[in-house]
Amino acid sequence: MELLKVVEEQYSTKKEWPEFGPGDTITVHYKIVEGNKERVQQFRGVVIQKKGSGISATFTVRKMSGNIGVERIFPNESPFISKVELNKRGHVRRARIYYVRQLTGKAARIKEKRI
Numbered sequence: 045m046e047l048l049k050v051v052e053e054q055y056s057t058k059k060e061w062p063e064f065g066p067g068d069t070i071t072v073h074y075k076i077v078e079g080n081k082e083r084v085q086q087f088r089g090v091v092i093q094k095k096g097s098g099i100s101a102t103f104t105v106r107k108m109s110g111n112i113g114v115e116r117i118f119p120n121e122s123p124f125i126s127k128v129e130l131n132k133r134g135h136v137r138r139a140r141i142y143y144v145r146q147l148t149g150k151a152a153r154i155k156e157k158r159i
Contacts, residue, residue, distance in 0.1 A: 052098045056121060064103075066091050066141050067134025067154050072105060072118055073127040084126055087116055090154060093140040106144065113145065133157040 064070050071088040089107030092115065096102055101120040106113055118125060134154040144152055 049098075056099055059120070059125070061128040062130040064091055064128070064130050066093055066139055067136035067157075068130060069132040069134065069154075070105065071129040071131055072116075072125060073129075074118070075124045075126055088131065089114075089116075090134065090141075090144065092142065092144065133159065 068091050069089065070091060071086050073084050073086055076083055076085050087105060087107065089105040092104040092106050094101070094103045099121050102117050103120065104115055104117050106115045108114070133156065135157040136154060141154075144154075
């Protein structure tokens with residue numbers, strides 16, 4: 045197992061992002077390649093979960109697009125993520141807030157954490 049950690053450290057990119065967790069609202073700037081063109085698309089939403097450790101760590105972001113909920117899973121070590129911005133800190137009591145999927149309207153809001 046120690047050999048895996050050595051390989052992970054060798055290939056990790058050590059991205060400098062703000063600390064965020066479940067309930068926080070973030071904006072992920074994601075590079076999209078279409079043919080020979082490249083552009084950056086912003087995906088702003090609430091972090092539903094953080095999962096894993098090391099190179100295989102991921103986080104799930106959920107946003108509402110019209111009346112439809114859209115979730116996207118981002119790997120932490122993805123070379124396509126150019127920047128992550130922390131917009132709001134949320135106050136939640138769980139590490140995985142899947143219950144937000146069933147909530148609509150005002151009930152789906154998350155209390156903001158005062159710093």
